[in-house]
Amino acid sequence: MNWGSWDNFLAMGGYAFYVWGSYLVTLGLVIAEIALLALRKRSALARLRLHGTATQGDR
């Protein structure tokens, strides 16, 4: 498939809204899932460290 130009590629034969609407939402949600997972791990570790220092202080 030779699109000829970037404009043609982005226009997707007149279906730009539908095609890019599908691909961008997919990309956005995948990035969001990975970001949320990274945040979840970070906050789990932060809570563990907080808890850890508290118990050490008790001793």
Place this chain on the structure above:
Amino acid sequence: MNWFKYSSPQSFFPLAGKLAFWFGAVALVVCAAGLYIGFFRAPTDAQQGEAYRIIFIHVPAAWMSMFLYLVMAFWAGLGLAFNTRLSGMMASAIAPTGALFTFLALWTGSLWGKPTWGTWWVWDARLTSELILLFLYFGFMALQAAIDDPRRADKAGAVLALVGVVNIPIIYFSVKWWNTLHQGASVSLTKAPTMAATMLTGMAVMAFGFWFYSIAAALMRARCIMLERERASEWVADYARRSA
């Protein structure tokens, strides 16, 4: 090699980390290749024009939505039968990724349906049963979130997940059993695919990419769940200290 070694969270945690990284890396490469085939190798469809290029994510997302449900139900059932800790964690780890792909199948299908069918949505058997799948994933997650004790949450979720399995053949065969607006399968195990070879290759490559991505995401989430549920154990405290 003793595989049962990895049925304990403590020994599975570092392995899951390594696997998540590599599956994620492979997913990135495979999806890039799939998109290249889908956008630069596959020809324009004679009837649908360029709108058909949505299928390179729609079909793999729909496959993953059903496949992930079966894998989730498998782990849930294993946990219910053998009372193993890790099984329940794996089931919980898969659910949000399964819901993501179910939503994407519906979303991209809707964006494909508008230009080709002339409507965003119809209540035909395929679309409706796929929507029920989304609600099954949400129901599983909501039920687990509503129960404080993780082991009891796993058991309740497992029952729901196993009962919901009945929906998977309904989705898959809906286009045969009922008169649906959604077309029948273009790719099946029993007959030759009814589409151009490059289109099929693009779809298959994207399906593998989504598969690897799902494994990576589920393993990342499983690691979070292990840290949260096993927070009282020494190995988790150790890991938190070392990763500071």
